[in-house]
Amino acid sequence: MNLQVIYCNHHSAALAVRERLAFSSDDLLRAAYDRLRIDFPDSEIVVLSTCNRVELYAAHESPDEAPTHQQIAKFFADFHQIPLDDFVDDLLEQTGPDAVRHLFEVTSSVDSMVLGEPQIVSQVKEAYDVALKNDACGPLTNALFQGALRVSARVRTETKLSEGRVSIASVAVGEFGKSIFDRFDDKSVLIIGAGEMAEETLRYLKEEGVRDIIVVNRSPKRAEELAAEWGGRTEPFDKLDECLVAADVIVSTTGADRPIIDVPRFQQVLEKREGRAVFVLDLGAPRDFEPAVGEIDDSVFLYDIDSLEQTCERNRGKRVKEIERAQRLIEDETTKFMHDVYHQATGPVVKRLREEWHDIRRQEVERLTKKLSHLDAEDIREIEQSIERIVNKLLHPPLKTLKEEAKEGTPHGLIDALKRLFHLSD
Amino acid sequence: MSNVTVFCFLASYLVAFGLEIARWVRQVSINRMVMLAAAAAGMVAHTIYLLNRSGQTGMPPLLSSTHDWMLVLAWLVVGSYLFLTAVNRKLPLGVFLLPVVIFLIVMAYFVSDGPNLSVGPKAAIEQAHSGWVMLHATLLVFGITGVVVGFVLSVMYLYQHRRLKHHQAMVNDLALPSLERLARLNRAAVIISVPLLTLGMLFGVFIGLLSRKGPNPISFADPIVISNAIVWLVMLVFFVWLLATKRPVGKQVAWTTIWACGFLLVTIISLQVLTGGLEAIQTWH
Known part of the structure; x- marks a missing residue:
């Protein structure tokens, strides 16, 4: 029996390359499996495609049946209609125990961009389920992916790799926002600007149940796009003060070169808020809120990137210490699996x-x-x-x-x- | 069983408190289990002690003496602590609650373990209206438990508020309830405890009136009765303010609760200490 994985991930390839190689929809993935079945009829195959990695796992009874690196690369090129030279150097390969270890590390989030992040487990599980639905799995890939999910659970329970949040948005919402508010489904969220950080923060807020989202941006088109994507609505920029009065959570990520909210302006807003707590995430660089805004009143909780980054760093440091323990565990499980x-x-x-x-x-x-x-x-x-x-x-x-x-x-x-x-x- | 003394459970609660503090420094899973075991062992000893006392006096602990009454109050607080800590492994409740328990137990040392004058003379208790006395004492103990809970919630609120204002994350995977929840629970604690205290006071007046027909009438001019009435009035004013304020600011409520509840607890306990005094130290085991 032989195992191999041919892949590119955030270590080996730029986002632009990963995006082109990704299987971004169920239909595309189904078509890929149809094609793989024709090209490699004797192989068991599972495709894992996320924003940080595109990986193709293959298993076969005999080494003669294994697709070569070039064959897989050609499959990617043909399927996505991309010139081979654009990505072939970014495509890596592992075989045998190294391939098993790689999947165990991926599923346990040791290989993730954000160490210990939990989404990868469900992504691997989903990839395996899709492969099962497409009749692409066999005894070896079944054992491999079931083993990977088991190892991931062990790593999560026996190490502290998943403890503590490490991205700015997750720290902001998870460590601070949830300490201010008990629930978010009855809160109003105001997004000022429509940058990437706003989008990431919205993802975490959505997970907490936020329903009322207002996007205010100088460019109405981008505001409408963001609002449509997250089920929110837009307001014109000149109504910002009214929106500030109504909001419970404010996320600001404008590209302004100086603060857009100063103390006198926010003081006026506070007078109309009747003492309601407000959680302000100033994710702009340079800052959108004057730092002194956070000191005007006890009901204002203002966080900027610097204050959040300190918590992220500390949590990252704690997780790095756990990698060694996780890797020992993965090594042990890889040996057992291969045995x-x-x-x-x-x-x-x-x-x-x-x-x-x-x-x-x-x-x-x-x-x-x-x-x-x-x-x-x-x-x-x-x-x-x-x-x-x-x-x-x-x-x-x-x-x-x-x-x-x-x-x-x-x-x-x-x-x-x-x-x-x-x-x-x- | 009869050898169980106050020091047995006081020591257990001190160990649990020490381990709670240690959780903030370094989180070890065994730590929490030992902490819970120490607190549970303390509660068992606490229960046995109260049962023994009840057996000796022939009365429920709530009625037998102020000493026992305060230990019942501490027992209720420990029970709440054990339940909440067992349910929520991340909640460092003991840091806030156990000092109150330890304070109550230490204060119980200084109050009388003789018949409880605050609930009526022994003769009155033994009379037909002992049921009213029991109701009076029970309402007061639950009301004051609510006051203790409100006090602790307010301290937690202020700590959480300060932490959030200073952008400090919680350590060692510990978590306090959100400000929103703390404020809500704080409000609930006050809203529940004040009517209980009021009913307790009313039954106290009723018992006082009943006692006038007997040989040992309770004087309404008694300093304990007057001071209890004053602290109840303070709590009532706070209660009305809390209900009347349309949108009270959390931090303001927390500080007011600390002052009002703290005033109530300190007044009641110091009065008992002052009136119980040295006699208690001599008779206490």
């Missing part, structure tokens, strides 16, 4: 060899006991045991060699040799 795989590969040959030799032993003992009728039961038992020991001792060297070879990978050559030398049928 099971090789045992499954060599098991049938060992079984057949033992059965055939012991059949011969039994036949010979029967023949001997018929011939030597003067022997009593005790003598026959001694002879039986003696011959059994001889057979076991003769079997020991080849089986030991097979076991040792199996530690390095499936010993196809040795298995074939044993089958031919001892006429072992399949």
Whole structure:
């Protein structure tokens, strides 16, 4: 049995390349599986496509059936209609235990851009489910992906890799926002500007149940796009003060070169807020809110990138310490997995060899006991045991060699040799 | 069982408090289990002690003495702590609640363990209206438990508020309830405890009136009765303010709760200490 993964990820390829190689919709993925079934009919295949990685796992009974690196690269090029030279250097390959270790690391989020992030588990699970639905899996990929999900659960429970948030938006919402507000589904969120950070923060706020989203941006077109994507509405920029009065959460990410909200302006807003708490995330660089705004009133909780980054850094530091523990665990699980795989590969040959030799032993003992009728039961038992020991001792060297070879990978050559030398049928 | 003393459970609660503090420094899963075990062991000893006392006096702990009454109050607070900490592993409640428990137990040392004058003379208790006395004491103890809870919630609110204003993240995977929830619970604690205290006070007046027909009438001019009435009045004013304010600001409510509840607790306990005094120290085991 052979395993391989051919992939590009955030370590090896730029976002522009990953985007072109990605299978961004279910239809595209289904079409990819149809094509893969034609190109590599003897392989079990699972495709994992996220914003940070595109990976193709393949497993096959014999090494001769394995698709080559070039064949897979050509598949990507043909399927996505991209010139091979645009990405071939970004495409990496791992085989055997390295491929298993790679998937275990990916699923456990050791290989993630944001270390310990939880989304990857569901992404791997979904990729596996899609492969199952497309009849692309087999015994080895089933064992591999089920094992990966199990290892991921172990890493999450036995290490602190997932503890503490590490992105600005997640720290802002998870560590501070949730300490101010109990729930977000009854809160009004105001987005000023429509940058990437606003979008990421909105993702976390949406996960917390936010329903009322107002986007205010100098460019109405971008505001409308963002509002449409997240189920919000837009307001013109000149109504900003009214929106500030109504909002419970304010996320500001404008590209302004100086603060757009100063103390006198926000003071006027506060007078109309009747003491309601307001959580302000100033994610602009330079800042959109004058820092002194946070000190006007006890009900204002103002956070800028610097104050959030300190918490992110501390959490990242804690997670890095846990990588070593996670990797030891993954190494242990990889060895176990490979041992099971090789045992499954060599098991049938060992079984057949033992059965055939012991059949011969039994036949010979029967023949001997018929011939030597003067022997009593005790003598026959001694002879039986003696011959059994001889057979076991003769079997020991080849089986030991097979076991040792199996530690390095499936010993196809040795298995074939044993089958031919001892006429072992399949 | 009869050898269980106050020091047994006080020591257990001190150990649990020490471990709660240790959780802030370094989180070890065994730490929490030991902490819960220490607090639970303390509560068992606490319960046995109260049962023993009840057996000795032939009365429920709430009625037998101010000493026992304060220990019942501490027992209720410990029960709440154990339940909430077992349910929510991230909540460092003990840091806020156990000092109150320890304070109540230490203060119980200084108050009388003789018949409880605040709930009526022994003769009155033994009379037919002992049910009213029990109701009076029960309402007061639950009302004051609510006051303790409100006080602790306000301290938690102020800590959480300060942390958020200074952009400090919680350490070691611990988490306090949000400001919004703390404010809501704080309001609920006050709104529940003031009617209980009011009913308790009314039953106290009723018992006082009943006692006038008997041989040992309760004087309404008693300093304890007067001071209790004053603190109740303070709480009532706070209660009305809380209900009348359309949108109270959380931090303002927290500070007011601390002052009002703190005033109530300190007044009640210090009065008991002053009136119980040295006699209690001599008789206490």
